[in-house]
Amino acid sequence: MKKITKCMLGALMTGAMLTPVHAEEATTSIQYSKTSEYTLSIDSSVTVSSTTETEQAIKVSNVNTKSNEKVQIAIKSGVGSNGKVTLTRDDASGVTTEVTASLDKNGAGIGANEVIAEFEDQSTTATKGGKLYYSKIPADAAAGSYTGTIVYVGSVVARN
Amino acid sequence: MKKLATGIVSAGLLTMMILPIQANDTAVSYSQSSSYVLSIPDTIELNSASSKSLAIGVQNVNTTPEQKVQVKASGLTNGKVTLTRASKGDTIQVTVSKTDGGSGISDTDVLAEFQDQSTTAVSGGTIWFAAVGDVPAGTYSGTITFTGSYANR
Numbered sequence: 001m002k003k004i005t006k007c008m009l010g011a012l013m014t015g016a017m018l019t020p021v022h023a024e025e026a027t028t029s030i031q032y033s034k035t036s037e038y039t040l041s042i043d044s045s046v047t048v049s050s051t052t053e054t055e056q057a058i059k060v061s062n063v064n065t066k067s068n069e070k071v072q073i074a075i076k077s078g079v080g081s082n083g084k085v086t087l088t089r090d091d092a093s094g095v096t097t098e099v100t101a102s103l104d105k106n107g108a109g110i111g112a113n114e115v116i117a118e119f120e121d122q123s124t125t126a127t128k129g130g131k132l133y134y135s136k137i138p139a140d141a142a143a144g145s146y147t148g149t150i151v152y153v154g155s156v157v158a159r160n
Numbered sequence: 161m162k163k164l165a166t167g168i169v170s171a172g173l174l175t176m177m178i179l180p181i182q183a184n185d186t187a188v189s190y191s192q193s194s195s196y197v198l199s200i201p202d203t204i205e206l207n208s209a210s211s212k213s214l215a216i217g218v219q220n221v222n223t224t225p226e227q228k229v230q231v232k233a234s235g236l237t238n239g240k241v242t243l244t245r246a247s248k249g250d251t252i253q254v255t256v257s258k259t260d261g262g263s264g265i266s267d268t269d270v271l272a273e274f275q276d277q278s279t280t281a282v283s284g285g286t287i288w289f290a291a292v293g294d295v296p297a298g299t300y301s302g303t304i305t306f307t308g309s310y311a312n313r
Contacts, residue, residue, distance in 0.1 A: 024308045026198040028214065030241050030254070032206040032292050032300040066297045067247045122296055 036065040036156045038119065040073065048087075048099050050137040053106065058117040058130055060154070070120035070127070070159050074113055075101075078150035083109020085134070087146035095142050100135040101150070107133065116152075120159065194223040196274065198231065198308050204289065206243075211260050212289045216272040216306065221279055227310045228275035228282070232267065235304045239264010241289070243300035252300060255290040262288065271306070275313065 041059040048054045058073055065071060079085055079101055089095040100109045103116060110116065110132075118128040137146075199217040206212050216231050223229060233256070235241065240253040255264045258271065265271065265287070272284040292300075 024196070024198045026200045026306045026308075027202065028200055028304050028306065029203045030206060030243060030289065030302040030304060031203060032208075032243055032252075032254075032295075034208065034292070034295055034297045034300070036297045064294075064297045066299075067245070069297075 034064070034066075036069045036071070038063040038065070038071045038154060038156075040152060040154050042152055046134070048134045048137055050139065050141070053136060054134040055105075056132045056134065058126070058132060058152070060117075060119050060124055063119045063124055064122050065120050065156065067121070068159055069156050070118050071154055072115050072157050073117040073119075073129075073152055073154045074115050075110065076151040076153040078148060079110060079112075081109075081112070083111070085148050085150060087137075087148040089142065089144040089146050091144060093144075095144065097137055097141040097146055099137060102133050102135070103129055103131070105133055106135075192222070192224075194227045194229070194310055196221040196223070196229045196308060198306060199279075200306050206254060206289050206292050208292045208294075210291050213260070213286050214289065216281070216285055216287060218272075218274050218279055218308070221274045222277050223275050223310070225276075226312060228273050228313050229308055230270045230311045231272040231274075231284075231306055231308045232269065233265065233271055233287070233304050233306050234267050235302075236265065236267065239266060241302045241304055243302040245296065245298040245300050248296075248298060250296065252292065252295045254292055254302075256304070257288050257290070258284060258286075260288045261290070273311075 038060045039062045041061045043056060046054060046056045060071060060073070063071060083101045084098045085101050086096050086098050102109055103114075115129065116132060117126045117130045120127055197219045199219045201214060204212060204214050218229060218231075221229060236256055237253070239257065240255050242251050242253050244251050257263055258265055258269065270284060271287055272281045275282055
């Protein structure tokens, strides 16, 4: 009986010692998401001319978009129908004049909500548009200093 | 004569019965092998401007007095994990270190050690991912595999 007991214990101990070494793995997914970003960089003032068309660059800086997104810049306010921009004489007389803003040289006035520039990836070179052209001031404009304001708006949209 | 013989036999039996019972020892043995379960978050979201830590933990740790659990990582290149941008396939690399701002770890570095029945690391236990910095916008992902094994103390 004693021998049988010893054999059984021995078998149990051998079984325990033969248990395979435990090695375990775990996997961690490392993730990072960088949202699209940009900074509008448009001159705060432009002086139009009575003799020549005036060009204005519509630019961005620090542009960085996702591969499926792009930055679109449009006119929020300040441009009326047919691309007309009203300039008001500074003397409070109420005298106005107007110029036409277009996307092309000597082109037609821009339409309402028309996209005037697009940028994507990390490039500050416009993939579409990027310039506004202001027509000459009408020759019959009354003398004086005139100002008007155009407000631009940028947004990140999906690429087609 | 018969009585005498009976008396001698009785004395003999009595003597035999008075003899002490011989001891019969039994060795009772048991062996519990070491065990543990790795407990590491399956995802971590990195940061563009600051480092991010990741806890290397275990559950149900139970080692023999001679052993300890060591955790190491694989999937790194020169101490950096590679993240791939979705849709584009371009990659960025982020340094992984044992200390905040430290140098990159290698596949042979022990990141954490546990022993006995304690889930508190006796060494290491946290790794750090450096700030991602300025990279092209998008969603990036990569993988690190952690492996636990026993080592002698």
